[in-house]
Amino acid sequence: MDIHEYQAKELFEKSGIPILRGEVACSAAEAASIAERVGRPVVVKAQVHAGGRGKAGGVKFCKTPEEARANAEKIIGMQIKGKTVRKVLVVEAADIASEAYVGITHNRAARKATFMVSAEGGIDIEEVAKNNPDAILKEIIEPALGVTRAQARRLAYHLYPNNPAIAKQAVSLLLNLGKVFFTHDCTLTEINPLIVTEQGELIALDAKVSLDDNGLARHPELEELRDLTAEDIGDAKAREAGLAFHKLEGEVGCIVNGAGLAMSTLDVIKHFGGSAANFLDIGGSSNPQKVRTAMEIILRDPNVRVILFNIFGGITRCDDVANGLVEVLNSTEVGVPVVIRLTGTNEEEAQEILKQANVITETSMDGVIQRAISLANS
């Protein structure tokens, strides 16, 4: 789960990382009045779960409250990478002497988290990684130790080799960033840019935090940071029902159990010349309500011309899925054909149930997919 910059900054502040707090505005008028209160130039920053805000015009320096109003006007409602901006952060502009990058994320190959810093901050770190990898210093974080003081020192002196006073501040900051990462079950904590001001202060000018969805259960206070307005209705419904769902661009609506089988279903659809409208994994349980929600989500998409069920029952019981489907068909006008393949646990009971329903059954994965494609094309 991503959280907004202003929320991330609150976590940082609680952990002793210096930030410029700013205030959140949902309208241009609010933005102007915040700028008025600040009484100095401000920066208006789009609060949206997408990278590249600056490049997209979502971050603007404003000398006056009027400029803040004008820029907020432009930014609120703007689309950045498909996400609508609904709030801006209005924050005092800093006198930047230098910009660095610091971040922690998981290193899958090492099975450890990794701390990365680069003296070239403020720009796309992936660009730095590509063009000047030596500029990035990495420290693998040992699970048994956490971020050690010596590691924080090495990273800090890499950033500020000729400025021990700033490097000492950076050591604390980096240790605190490590605490944020591990105490909150983050998958990413990043400061870009980490600045030194003309006055010699170290400040996290931006703050990016992604949370491990699996860790949220033990951080109810973080679950509250979820921005429901930032979510698509389909995504929200899926999340609440415990479905893994992604909208795609094709015509075959897919309901599958298991992530691997669902991915493979997409592949096989493509192999036979079709195109999937979505990825949807109903998971291991076979609660009929899940089937209903899955159908509802898929039918919101006007592109869908056929609904394909590909179920291999293990924990999932085929008869449960069949019952759920029949229930939906009896109570709803689906409007598109439904093709289904059910194999595995309680397969025969399921076939019996489906006999009553207006659905097309197939016995193999290849077969049901080919049938779905031909229906979508007809």
Add this chain to the structure above:
Amino acid sequence: MDIHEYQAKELFEKSGIPILRGEVACSAAEAASIAERVGRPVVVKAQVHAGGRGKAGGVKFCKTPEEARANAEKIIGMQIKGKTVRKVLVVEAADIASEAYVGITHNRAARKATFMVSAEGGIDIEEVAKNNPDAILKEIIEPALGVTRAQARRLAYHLYPNNPAIAKQAVSLLLNLGKVFFTHDCTLTEINPLIVTEQGELIALDAKVSLDDNGLARHPELEELRDLTAEDIGDAKAREAGLAFHKLEGEVGCIVNGAGLAMSTLDVIKHFGGSAANFLDIGGSSNPQKVRTAMEIILRDPNVRVILFNIFGGITRCDDVANGLVEVLNSTEVGVPVVIRLTGTNEEEAQEILKQANVITETSMDGVIQRAISLANS
């Protein structure tokens, strides 16, 4: 460093371990008035850095404030294992349904801390260990993990196998005891007895905490718990000067650099038929002030008939020791002979310095010890 029961209980309370707090009294009158306020039977407990308080008569159940007064009268001023009791803890008496032992200490052979519990509490755990070792369940604490919840559960269910409600309380308590141990750099945290009351509450009825002297530097708030009144003046002086000192019963006062050489000096004194008055290690530095303090501490002991210096200079510079000694001899009436052996770093300079002084020099460890013994006997 040992701390008192009432201080340990404060640490426990802060970590969420249920205790009966009580109040500390320094006089019988105070004890009586606390008992009056409690308004129920109390226990009066000697606060002294020594085990076996109960057996020594330092813990008394008192039905009335008058009994509390009388018992406090007896206990305050009492000697327990050579330590004078100066305070008592007056605490509400509990209705005890069962008593257990729980404790954490370092296991030197494993290089890990160990959690130990026994359902046979309230008595000397070393007796249980000797007579019924199977009654003690141990869990080695992995440094990389700390006390895991599963370990706490196993220990808790060992204590309360037929009482899941109490076992669940015990899981939290044991996890919290682990936190006390590691957060405060303890060498021992112990509850004996851990009781279940007739009302079904789990309570730490006693609390014993020993702190790692080497860890105190990072816990200034714990250093403040040191009971200066409980220390011998010589011990306090030695500690402040950074000397390792123990009083013994013999006649040869010893000043040695290095713990191993100091122990060996005691052995060699015994080997040649003498008896050491003390163990004293001036450590690695050769600050003349240390030599002065060492002399002062030793001369407080009327049994001392000779002072023996056995110095092998490494970091310690022999000339520094010699200068310190000459300084003391010039400003103080020592009253007993001083024999000295200095070998190693700047040995020759030291010999030159000592020529002026009224001391007997020898070149070997065996030689100087034999000389000291003969002087002590003369």
Add this chain to the structure above:
Amino acid sequence: MAIFVDKNTKVLVQGITGRDGGFHTQQMQEYGTQVVAGVTPGKGGQEVHGVPVFNSVAEAREATGANTSVIYVPAVFAADAILEAALAGMDLVVCISEGVPINDMLQVYDFLKDRPTRLIGPNCPGIITPGQAKVGIIPGNICTPGNVGLVSRSGTLTYEVVYALTLAGLGQSTCVGIGGDPVAGTSFLDCLQAFEADPDTKAVVMIGEIGGDEEERAAAYISEKMSKPAAAYIAGRAAPPGKRMGHAGAIISGGSGTAAAKIEALEAAGVAVAELPSSIPHLVQQMNVL
């Protein structure tokens, strides 16, 4: 022989009194697996499907000689359960629980790496040696004994392929679902090494998916060390970049971990890569080793 589990495996179920734990205890028993103990703290002394329940793994192991543990506890308690099993000296721990926080797994992985306990999972369907024992949730009726070793990151996709093998008359030595999480106790590589050493395994099938570099590492091993023929299927060829496809592991970003890269590495190592899950049996038949 087979790998990791066989008819001598003595299974302990952590979370046996839960819904899933109880159900699959019965399933495992019906398959003929020796389920000797269960653990649920506070329920020691009870029985579930005739299996005695204990308060701790250590106690259960001591009383029953269990050597393999299977975990069906809620995800946030799974790491603790794995560590409990490892500290109690289990040889094999199979963690079915899905949704274990990644930081928990970093700690567990690091702790186990120099210890004798093997972890399979988490977020996995478990392991089955057809005709001998199953530990986890792989449906027993879709498997049949034979000489194909199968290892997979996915659950139901495994079933799809196993069932296709069975229908084609290609029995399995052992099927291992290693789970789709980014940090898993057992890797493709671990399983390939075990299959290479197992005389009952004549050919290997590997079911991978996008994300990570486990398939590439497996390809390197196959190319350098493996004598037995291998077929593979990689799910996620059609997955759009940057989407997290259910499995925490199956996220694809930038140019790394793509299906194309994995397929290329496997083909370069001489592995027969299937276009469709249904083509796997044919590829195995063509190996002419069974």
Add this chain to the structure above:
Amino acid sequence: MAIFVDKNTKVLVQGITGRDGGFHTQQMQEYGTQVVAGVTPGKGGQEVHGVPVFNSVAEAREATGANTSVIYVPAVFAADAILEAALAGMDLVVCISEGVPINDMLQVYDFLKDRPTRLIGPNCPGIITPGQAKVGIIPGNICTPGNVGLVSRSGTLTYEVVYALTLAGLGQSTCVGIGGDPVAGTSFLDCLQAFEADPDTKAVVMIGEIGGDEEERAAAYISEKMSKPAAAYIAGRAAPPGKRMGHAGAIISGGSGTAAAKIEALEAAGVAVAELPSSIPHLVQQMNVL
């Protein structure tokens, strides 16, 4: 040959700009040791006795090829310094600092146990291979090259014995002070194994003290595996029970860890145990192996 350090050892000094670090850098240099780098965070770029100073061990190692680190930092920072050296890939770390909190050392010991870095200390005088290199604070002038391997838990007592050996014409292959703390990186056993494998060592001297069971473990090894003759001295025969004698390690409680028990174990293993430190040279001469 010798053990652990020799003329090729390249030493890095952690805490080189401190009083002790600077002084002993010079002492080590005067002895002929290659001191190639120092580390003090914030003082990178400076020089101490001609040795370049760096901000981190990793940086220093990369620039100079240092393979051995010696630590003179305040005790509460020592564990961090040891871990830094280990993570930077040092082969040997010698920690002189005294008063390291025991919980720090539990973590360090556990972290290092499956890694290639050897730690000597903390709270130790270090190691010297006479005529080749010294790493730590053992006075060079009391040693002389030869074939006696010496290992000791004590500092000045080591000097006493080494000096007695030197005066008796008995040179040393390597002298190791393993330190008096209850949790030390290197044990008697580790050193005995190394001496056993070292062709330059013909006889071994062990200086133990009360507390712990390291001497007993060493005795078991000597009895079962060691071909070279050994002499020993145990300090603390006269120590009263229950007193902490300066060294954190040298505390004696109950019946365990007493001098008598250690002496008995060593004598049973065929070790010549000296009554006095001064008797050691005579015992070594009687071995007739030099």
